[in-house]
Amino acid sequence: MEELEITVNDKQGDFLEAVLYGMDVNDRKVAGMVGGIGSGKSIAMSDLLATMKEELPRAKGQFACPVVSQAKRSLTPGLRAGWRDRWDITEFKPATGEGEYVLWKKPPEDFDLPYEEPDDWSNCISFANGFVIELCGYKMDADSHRGRNDDFVVMDEALRFKKDWLKILLGRIRANVGRFQSNLHWLFAFFSSPPYGSQGDWMYEYEELAKKDPKRYHFTQVITKDNEVFLPPGFISSLKDKLTALEYSVEVEGKRLSSIPKSYYSALDWDKHSDIDGLPGLWYDPDKPLESSGDFNVLFTSSTIYQREGRLIKGQKALFVKEPMNNPDTGEALTMVETLAYKVAEVYKGHRNKKIYVTGDRNGNNKSPGATKTMYELFAQALESEGWEVILCPLLYNMEHYERFLLMHKVLSEKDADEYYLRMHPTEFKPALVSMTYTPIKADYTKDKGSEKKLSVEQENATHLGDTVDYYVIWCSMGGATYSESGFEIDFF
Template sequence: MEELEITVNDKQAAFLEAVMFELDSQDVKGAGMVGGIGSGKSIALADLSATMMEELPKAKGQFACPVVSQAKRALTPGLRARWRTSWNLTPYNAATGNGDYVLWKEPPAGFDRPYEEPDDWTNCISFVNGFVIELCGYKLDADSHRGRNDDFVLMDEALRFKREWLKICLGRIRANVGKFSSNLHWLFAFFSSPPYGAVGDWMWEYEDLQRKDPKRYHFTQVITKDNEVFLPPGYIAGLKDKLTPLEYSVEVEGKRLSSIPKAYYSAFDWEKHSDIDDLPGTWYNPDAPLEMSGDFNVLFTSCTVWQDEGRLLKGQRALWVKEPMKDPETGVPLTMAETLAHKVANAYEGHGLKRIYVTGDRNGNNKSAGATKTMYELFAGVMEAKGWEVILCPLNYNMEHYERYLLLLRILSENQASEYYVRMHSVDFKGAIASMMFTPIKADYTKDKSSEKKGGVEQENATHLGDTVDYYLIWKHQGGMSWCDSGFDIEYY
């Protein structure tokens, strides 16, 4: 193959150099790169896989993931783009007979075969020199992979990969003794966003392993600034505007988090409750109504947007505003409730069935200073002007603290077959997820809401967004849409 020159940042270069030249163990070796948004870890994965292809002809390994269909959608577009622009690798064209690799089917006769051919090519990426990457899903049946023999294992978004699955896939790295002299043979390489709390904490162990045995293990943590030269001007500053401070500190600055010991949502599990793979039906349905739960405050007004599918409650988005905007047509200053309505309407501009049920904080029944309408009514007015049918269902029933705590515990624990269960989008709902993870509990089973006080944390990281989840789950428990006419209320003390 012709000699190529690829451009990488310093952290990517150090990672690739380490796995190629420093990990000289003849045993299985491990290397990991953990980085946030725009840090370049996907580029490193693409470059590593292309290098392995050149170094390990006729090798076959696995790309380990929870669900194959999701990995195909999320992974391969980025890999193919990098392979094409930096490695001159193109998909095989049957009409011309040209191309370097084949996706998801048996390769043509002109391609070499790996030393150990797969029985089924459906989930394989096959290169002309016989190098094969097979996508292997572990969520549905991890034990089915115990009989494999692999030359390597690759993994993306490793924070979603369970520790018990890891034991299975690492035990498969054992194929073709003596056939390769490259350090890339028998390599386990993982790439991932930073974990929130304890989920994916096994990745940090590779940092300790590197200190103990640097010839067998390598670990790199990258932050967005490490890749700044390859990002658009203002990209990092833009992330600061788009993300909550907690998200920014974790995914841009690389801060490591651990869950608090006495949490209000003690049954919340990031891995389980943000796992939307293989759920029944469609995750987001543009032809079904939306359900919204709001929390109205002078300095921070927020909501979570949901859809339900029977017992499954799907957390679609967490949205908030921190200051009022001006009407885009008249320039007149708007209220916070109206500003939030514009944000919701813009987020769902392409939604088909424009019907939304609005519940949440009873304070939304109050009127803003100088206003003649309640905050719920102001919110509805903006949405209706944009073509939405709005059904207001504010809460007006006080559930006892312990009763409320037990309801949330029961729903999140998923130990009753008749109860609702929730799944939340790991990106679009992340603000609410972070709020829930770091909400402390008091001795009387109420939330510690000190984070909402002046001088505390940024309000995006306070308890507001978690409150909207509570309001919604209580509303659904009490009947949801069928309860709209009577309504009920909840307040926190």
């Protein structure tokens, strides 16, 4: 391969220099990079693997992940783009004989083979010089990897990898003693977005180890601004409009969150409840009605959107508005609930079955100042103007606090085989996941809703969005659409 020159930001350069020249060539070592949106960590991973390919011909290592199918979908396009655009490494084409790697199948006969061939090529990326990356999933059966011998391990989105799995993974890095004279041999390199709360905290243990033993450990934290020169103009400022304040501080500014308070949602497991792979039916079906749950406040109005598949509740999107807009057709000033309704219509403009059930906050049955309709009626009217059929079904039942707590705990713990269970999209539903994660509990099993009254707390980080999830789960437990269409009313909040 002819010599190429690639451009990196300072943090990427520090990372690559450390793993290439700063660590012990004769020992297993660990290098990690944690960074937020647009920080360049994926490019650094792509560059590292391309360099490994050159340094370790005929080596075989694993790309460790929870679920292989998900990794194939999310990982491969970015790696291929990085290899193509920065390294001129392209996929092999049998018709022309050009290209350097094949995906998910046994390589051509004129490709070199690794010193230790995999038993199954269906999860492998194989290069012409015998360098092989094998995707290994740990969620279903981590113990099945105990017999492996690997020259290296690479991991993306390490915050989703459980600390218990590391004991198995690290013991596999032992293949081909003395065969390679490269610092990249026997390297475990992980890359990740920053964790929320305790999930993925094991990554920061390596930061402390790197301070004590830099020959065996290296840790780089990179923030979006570190990569600003390679980003489109206005990219960082635009993220303020797309992310909640908490997401922006964590994923753009690199802020580390303090410990999670004793949570109202004690059974919430971010990894489990945001895992949307392998679920029955389509995750999102444009030909099925939507169901929504709203929370209406003067300065913050929000809604979470769902579809169901049997007992499975699919939390698809968490939407909110913080200031009213003008009617897109007439220019007339809108209320907050109307603004939210137009946002829902815009987000789901491609949805084919324009039928939506709307439940949620009791206060939505009140009228906005100066309005002749309730907030629910205004919400429905705005959606109907965009071609939607709206079924209003707000809960009116004042469920006892302890009963509400027990219901949410039962649904999230999934110990009752006859109860609903909840999965929430890891990015589209993230504002609600964050809200639930940081909702404290009082001694009487009520939510500590003090965050809704603190001017210092951005309201998208308060308890509002978690409330919409509660409202929806209670509505489902009482029959959902079937119950609402019966015409029987109950009092809620």
